[in-house]
Amino acid sequence: MPAASIGWLVLAGVAAPAALFGLLGGASVLNRPLPERWTSRLTAVAMLTACSALGAAFVVSGATLTAPQLLTYGAWSEPGEGGVAIQFLVDGRSLAFGALSAAIAGVVGAFSNRYLHRESGYNRYFVLLAMFVTGMLFVALAGNVEVLFIGWEFIGLSSALLVAFFHERPAPVSNALRVFSVYRISDAAMLSAAVLLHHAAGSDSLALLTGARTSAAGLTQTSATVIALLLIVAVAGKSALLPFSGWLPRAMEGPTPSSAVYYGALSIHAGCFLLLRAAPLFEHALAARILVGALGAATAIFAAIATRVQSDVKSSLAYAALTQVGLIVVEIAIGWYTIAFVHLAGHACFRLLQFLSAPNVLHDLHGMENDRPLPSRGVRPGGSPGVVRQRLYLFALERGFLDPLLDRGIVEAFANVARRLTRFDAWLCGVLMPAPARAGVDRAEVRDD
Amino acid sequence: MTDARLWLAGIAALPCVVIVASYFRVDVERLRRAAVVSAAGTLLLTIVVGASPGLRAFSVHTTALGWTPGGEALVRVNALSAALLPFAAALWLLTVAVTPRAMLARDGLRRTALATLVTLASFLTESAVVLLLLSAASVWIFVAALGDPAHRRQRRVVALYLGGSTLVFAAGVALLVSPGVTGTWAEAAAMWLIVISVMVRKGIVPCHAWLPEAFDRGRLGPAILFSAPQIGAYITVVLIVPRASPDLLRTIAVLALGTAVYGAALALVQTSARRACGYLFISQSALVMAGLDCTSVSALTGALVVWLSAGLAFAGLARCVLVLEARRGRLDLSTYHGGYDRMPVLAISFLLMGLACTGFPGTIGFVGQELLVDGAVDAFPVLGFAIVAASALTGLAVLRMYFSLFCGRPEPAAHFGLRLGLTRREAWTFVALVIALVGLGIAPGPLVHSRFAASREILQVRGATVTVKPAPSAGQAVRRMDPSPRLRRAPLPARSATVLSRRSPPRRSVAGGRQGRAARA
Numbered sequence: 018m019p020a021a022s023i024g025w026l027v028l029a030g031v032a033a034p035a036a037l038f039g040l041l042g043g044a045s046v047l048n049r050p051l052p053e054r055w056t057s058r059l060t061a062v063a064m065l066t067a068c069s070a071l072g073a074a075f076v077v078s079g080a081t082l083t084a085p086q087l088l089t090y091g092a093w094s095e096p097g098e099g100g101v102a103i104q105f106l107v108d109g110r111s112l113a114f115g116a117l118s119a120a121i122a123g124v125v126g127a128f129s130n131r132y133l134h135r136e137s138g139y140n141r142y143f144v145l146l147a148m149f150v151t152g153m154l155f156v157a158l159a160g161n162v163e164v165l166f167i168g169w170e171f172i173g174l175s176s177a178l179l180v181a182f183f184h185e186r187p188a189p190v191s192n193a194l195r196v197f198s199v200y201r202i203s204d205a206a207m208l209s210a211a212v213l214l215h216h217a218a219g220s221d222s223l224a225l226l227t228g229a230r231t232s233a234a235g236l237t238q239t240s241a242t243v244i245a246l247l248l249i250v251a252v253a254g255k256s257a258l259l260p261f262s263g264w265l266p267r268a269m270e271g272p273t274p275s276s277a278v279y280y281g282a283l284s285i286h287a288g289c290f291l292l293l294r295a296a297p298l299f300e301h302a303l304a305a306r307i308l309v310g311a312l313g314a315a316t317a318i319f320a321a322i323a324t325r326v327q328s329d330v331k332s333s334l335a336y337a338a339l340t341q342v343g344l345i346v347v348e349i350a351i352g353w354y355t356i357a358f359v360h361l362a363g364h365a366c367f368r369l370l371q372f373l374s375a376p377n378v379l380h381d382l383h384g385m386e387n388d389r390p391l392p393s394r395g396v397r398p399g400g401s402p403g404v405v406r407q408r409l410y411l412f413a414l415e416r417g418f419l420d421p422l423l424d425r426g427i428v429e430a431f432a433n434v435a436r437r438l439t440r441f442d443a444w445l446c447g448v449l450m451p452a453p454a455r456a457g458v459d460r461a462e463v464r465d466d
Numbered sequence: 467m468t469d470a471r472l473w474l475a476g477i478a479a480l481p482c483v484v485i486v487a488s489y490f491r492v493d494v495e496r497l498r499r500a501a502v503v504s505a506a507g508t509l510l511l512t513i514v515v516g517a518s519p520g521l522r523a524f525s526v527h528t529t530a531l532g533w534t535p536g537g538e539a540l541v542r543v544n545a546l547s548a549a550l551l552p553f554a555a556a557l558w559l560l561t562v563a564v565t566p567r568a569m570l571a572r573d574g575l576r577r578t579a580l581a582t583l584v585t586l587a588s589f590l591t592e593s594a595v596v597l598l599l600l601s602a603a604s605v606w607i608f609v610a611a612l613g614d615p616a617h618r619r620q621r622r623v624v625a626l627y628l629g630g631s632t633l634v635f636a637a638g639v640a641l642l643v644s645p646g647v648t649g650t651w652a653e654a655a656a657m658w659l660i661v662i663s664v665m666v667r668k669g670i671v672p673c674h675a676w677l678p679e680a681f682d683r684g685r686l687g688p689a690i691l692f693s694a695p696q697i698g699a700y701i702t703v704v705l706i707v708p709r710a711s712p713d714l715l716r717t718i719a720v721l722a723l724g725t726a727v728y729g730a731a732l733a734l735v736q737t738s739a740r741r742a743c744g745y746l747f748i749s750q751s752a753l754v755m756a757g758l759d760c761t762s763v764s765a766l767t768g769a770l771v772v773w774l775s776a777g778l779a780f781a782g783l784a785r786c787v788l789v790l791e792a793r794r795g796r797l798d799l800s801t802y803h804g805g806y807d808r809m810p811v812l813a814i815s816f817l818l819m820g821l822a823c824t825g826f827p828g829t830i831g832f833v834g835q836e837l838l839v840d841g842a843v844d845a846f847p848v849l850g851f852a853i854v855a856a857s858a859l860t861g862l863a864v865l866r867m868y869f870s871l872f873c874g875r876p877e878p879a880a881h882f883g884l885r886l887g888l889t890r891r892e893a894w895t896f897v898a899l900v901i902a903l904v905g906l907g908i909a910p911g912p913l914v915h916s917r918f919a920a921s922r923e924i925l926q927v928r929g930a931t932v933t934v935k936p937a938p939s940a941g942q943a944v945r946r947m948d949p950s951p952r953l954r955r956a957p958l959p960a961r962s963a964t965v966l967s968r969r970s971p972p973r974r975s976v977a978g979g980r981q982g983r984a985a986r987a
Contacts, residue, residue: 046818046900048811048893092911101836137807163836167827174826177865184873187802191874197865205858209851212843435735438728445675446623 023074023081024088027105030070030115031154034122037063038147041140050140057130060143064123067154071116079109087160104160110358114290115157117362121282121369122150128373129274138182142272149175149278156287162211165291169207169255172284173200179275180268189270196264203254203261210247213240238301245298245305248291249312256288256342258316262323263419265339269331277372280335282365289345289361296354310350317343319417326413330375338368470515470524470543477511477551477586480504481558481579488576498562501575502891505559508582512555516548538593545920546703546770549913550589553774554695556902557781558582561691563895564785566792569687574611578691581607585695592704594639601667602632604697611688620684627666627676635663635701642705657710660701661718668698668755669748670718671725678732681744686788693747694781699754699773707758708927719759719845723852725752730859734866739797742867743784749856750776750823756853757838765841766921771834771914772825775903779822779831782899783864786816789892790871799867802874812888813872815896820864822903825857830906833914 037059044051051059078086085108092102105111126146133139148171155168177200181193217240236244252258257265257280265285269276279285292299292309299306317340324336341364348357412418484501492500515521525542543551561578581604588600605628612621638659647653662673669677680689707715729749736742754776757769789812790797797803806813818829825835835857843850888896906913 046811046814046897101833167832170827174821181869181873184806184869185804185876187874190802190869194862194866194869198862201858201862204861205854208839208854208857212839212851212854215840216843216847431731432735435731439678439732439735439741442675442678442732446679 023077023086023107024090026070026074026077027088027107027112027158028090030067030074030119031105031151031158033063033066033070034119034147034150034154038144038151041144041147045140045144053130053134053139056140056143057126060126060130060147061123063147064119064126064150067119067150068116068123071112071119071154074107075109075112075116078107078112082108084108085111089160101163102161104164105158106160107158110293111158113358113362115154117365118153118157118283119150121278121365122146122153124369125274125278125282125373128277129272132274132376133272136272138184142179142182142275145175145179146275146278149179149284153283153287157290159294162207162214166204166207166211169251169287170204172255172287173197173204176200176268176279176284179271179279182271182275192264192267192270196268199254199261199264203251206247206250206254210244210251213244213247217244236298236301241298242302242305245295245302246308248295248298249305249309252288252291252309252346253312254288255291256285256346257339258288258312258343258346259319259417260419260423262316262319262339263416263423265335266327266332266416269329269335273331273372273376276331276335277369281338281368281372285338285342286345286361286365289342289349289357292346292349293354293358293361296349296352299350300352306350310347313343313346313350315343317341317347319343322409322413323416326410330379331372334368334371334375337371338364341368470521473511473515473521474524474541474543474590477508477515477555478583480508480511481583481586484579485576485583488572488579492572494570494572494575495567497572497575498565498570501562501579502559504579505555505562505582508586509552509555509559512551512586515543516552522548539591540593540596541590542592543590545916545923547589549770549774549916549920550695550700551586553777554582554585554589556778556899557585557691557694560778560781560785560895560899561687564789564892565687566789568792569788574687577607577611577688581688581691585697588697588700589695594642594705597701597704598632598635598639601635601697601701604692605629605632608688608692612684617684620680623676624680624684627673631663631666631673634659634666638663653709654711654714657706657714660705661710661714664698664701664706664755665718665721667701668696668751669693669725669729670721670752670755671728671748674725674729674748677748678741678744681747681784682738682741686740686743686784686791689744690781690784693751694777694784696751696754696773696777699751699758699769702755702758703924707761707924712761715759715761716845719756719842720849722752722756722759723842723846723849723856725749726756726856727852727859728752730856730863733863734859737798737800739787739790739799739867739871742799742863743780743787746783746823746860746863747780749860750780753835753838753853753856756842760841760845761925762841762844763918763921763925764837765845766924767914767917768834768837768839768841770917770920771910772831772838774913775830775834775906776823778899779819779829779903782819782896782903783816783823786812786819786896787871789888797871799870801870803871804873804875806872809872809887811893811896813868815900816871817864817868818900819896819903820868821861822907824861824864826861828907829903830910830913831903832907833910837914 040059041051041056050056085106088105088107090103090105126143129142129146133142136142152168152171152175155164155171157168159165159168174197177193177197180196181190183189214236218236254261265280268280271279299309320336320339320343324333324340327333327336341360345357345360345364348354348360415421481504484497484504487497487500522543522545525539525544527539558578562575565574584600584604584607588597588604591597591600608628609621609625612618612624638656641647641652641656641659644652647656664670666673666676677693702718706718710718726749729745729747729752733742733745733749736745750772754769754773757765757772760766760769787797790803794803822829822831825831835853839850839853839857842853
């Protein structure tokens with residue numbers, strides 16, 4: 018009986034934001050957006066429902082369940098044979114994170130209602146917020162890798178579209194593309210891990226990762242390590258760990274409430290939560306565990322340095338959040354899972370408050386931006402040598418030179434090869450056929466049917 | 467109304483009405499209305515035919531066009547064509563409903579109806595000779611659409627590639643229908659010739675160069691209508707998959723997987739929206755081809771679903787580009803065009819159709835790509851991940867196009883004051899397409915189930931065909947045609963068995979395939 022009630026509560030918790038997403042999204046597709054008043058009320062009701070239902074499920078499961086329980090709600094497509102089954106894996110941690118996500122989204126929704134009042138993209142914002150919460154709950158409660166992947170994709174796309182929220186300016190749009198490109202790397206790694214898990218273990222259930230079934234399910238040391246490495250790439254992309262940290266300040270182009278909920282509170286922690294879920298897998302892959310610990314430590318140090326020189330408050334807060342994310346990852350690598358989870362939840366709430374109050378602080382202090390002078394050369398009494406400080410300052414100011422590194426190492430190399438291949442294709446047609454009799458005639462011609 | 471012949475006659479008659487009407491002096495806008503009504507009627511009829519089990523078992527066999535034992539199905543409706551017929555009709559409806567007024571022409575509407583008729587006929591036959599004739603007809607229609615002097619160069623390129631492909635196809639069919647060809651080198655040669663022809667038609671690397679050129683500098687409308695139905699994929703299913711050796715199928719699949727990544731990567735760096743569409747199509751088309759040649763139920767089902775989802779989504783995406791071009795001229799992706807606030811429906815439709823192309827969750831493409839990845843990794847443990855890479859790159863390319871075409875500028879000053887919004891007909895067509903793509907993504911069960919049935923039929927035919935071959939050693943022959951372990955586990959649905967046993971001669975029956983498996987066991 019308690020299991021059945023938990024099943025219904027979880028279903029209600031996930032269905033509420035999903036229904037909100039469907040409703041607001043459907044209205045947008047039909048170009049009939051709901052009035053602001055209705056949108057805000059529906060958002061509040063959906064988030065309240067999700068938070069209450071998942072909170073109640075958390076209480077019931079804490080009182081009755083002794084082990085994680087897999088809830089199955091049928092199959093999305095064909096059962097078996099590669100079909101997508103709708104499964105949620107519930108335990109105290111997943112339900113708590115789900116309830117926390119819904120609560121934070123509810124707070125942000127209430128804040129955004131006033132913050133974005135009469136903004137032209139008001140409805141678009143709430144559609145994407147509902148999509149994000151649905152994705153977060155899928156990630157928090159996922160019982161198999163397909164459900165996890167769906168949530169992962171929802172978070173990624175909504176994040177990129179919210180970075181480009183002020184779409185009439187080119188900078189947010191180009192930054193959104195940048196953010197999305199890192200997310201696609203993360204998505205590809207996640208999907209690859211899912212497929213490998215399916216083929217190595219014969220099942221894509223996340224119970225393989227979260228319980229003692231890891232070794233029993235046929236995962237060898239090698240396959241566990243490869244899957245863990247792919248998960249690390251997925252987590253690094255989503256949580257802005259090194260070397261993918263460059264997208265984080267770019268993502269601050271979106272409206273402040275979205276920055277708060279994504280890069281202060283929830284999205285940036287989604288990777289940490291995935292690591293927590295997959296912790297038993299990492300226990301079977303020592304190399305991957307060491308790597309993830311090192312990545313977390315390096316990210317924490319880098320972000321702690323970078324946050325000190327940021328000239329705008331949102332970037333500064335984002336790097337401060339990244340410092341804590343790095344520490345949480347280190348805690349997970351060490352094996353302090355409970356501490357890591359408490360750290361994660363506390364940090365999400367604290368950083369959310371900081372982000373949401375940032376506009377007010379800016380308004381009160383007026384001249385807060387660009388207030389950091391370049392350090393002078395020479396040795397300060399009791400400080401580091403001037404050259405070291407100068408270099409560290411430059412390193413922090415340039416955000417670790419990560420963007421040029423990725424640009425030159427990957428983006429430009431890829432673009433150059435692709436452009437050469439394009440030219441080759443065009444040349445192939447040019448060789449076969451002579452140039453047109455009238456130059457430029459086909460370029461101007463657009464007649465079509 | 468249980469006679470399939472009547473329904474098929476109705477399906478064929480509606481495009482014919484438009485073709486005939488186009489020869490009269492009817493106002494072009496009225497002719498378009500007639501075409502929209504005919505296309506909607508055709509869509510309705512094809513859905514009824516596809517959804518009725520009684521009508522789906524229809525076939526007409528002949529021995530006049532080849533030496534295959536028992537003859538070939540000149541006309542037949544089965545699980546495969548049950549979804550392909552509405553697909554072709556939907557493409558026609560999309561084309562005639564959203565063609566901008568300035569680009570509307572009587573000969574264009576006639577050509578569109580004719581192309582649809584050819585596509586519908588192609589999806590209704592499994593005769594190699596008939597497929598050759600219809601393939602030649604579709605190429606002729608496409609080349610004829612490039613008849614004006616402005617497209618002379620593209621016409622030559624297309625004629626060279628597709629004309630050559632048709633000739634190669636003809637040589638392959640000639641070998642295939644020769645007497646006593648089964649199990650000889652001639653059959654292998656025929657297979658290779660048909661494969662080359664299909665690769666050219668579908669733009670598989672290295673036979674792809676014509677496709678971006680045709681999309682970019684040719685006429686986009688005819689290019690969409692020629693490419694999106696993917697008759698090459700149908701030829702693969704009907705002629706290649708049942709007969710080709712596993713080595714040949716693996717070769718095609720590997721080339722197709724490489725092409726999927728190649729097309730997606732090149733789509734990402736294009737500066738022309740049309741050319742980006744061309745490369746996107748190459749990538750999607752290659753994904754379908756890869757799945758068809760993996761010969762596992764999962765991959766084949768995924769390919770059949772992606773065939774429909776990517777075909778519709780891609781056609782919608784390219785049509786959005788055309789609609790935008792009608793308002794802005796050529797679209798350069800190296801800059802931002804803005805305009806989201808003026809055309810939110812078009813922008814949202816473009817994004818959702820693009821996401822359906824990439825297999826985003828919540829669209830029908832997601833289910834197809836999940837199945838495809840699963841099956842492809844089964845067949846190619848390393849290369850199968852090319853699908854993941856292609857999907858990631860395609861998603862990025864689509865979002866880049868979306869941002870460039872609809873964001874980044876407040877309002878283009880050059881067009882200020884012009885009415886840029888969609889007409890009601892255009893808006894409803896795009897919205898209906900989006901609803902179909904998302905609706906099937908949220909409730910994919912019936913479609914996926916029917917594609918599973920179709921893929922099992924295809925693989926059963928493949929197993930049965932090969933077990934009757936006079937191979938040097940019986941054991942070898944059976945081993946060559948080993949279906950995937952998933953197929954062995956999957957029970958044959960009763961309906962599929964009925965269809966097969968009714969339309970197939972005894973030596974190509976299901977029993978043949980089962981005997982083969984029993985022998986192997």
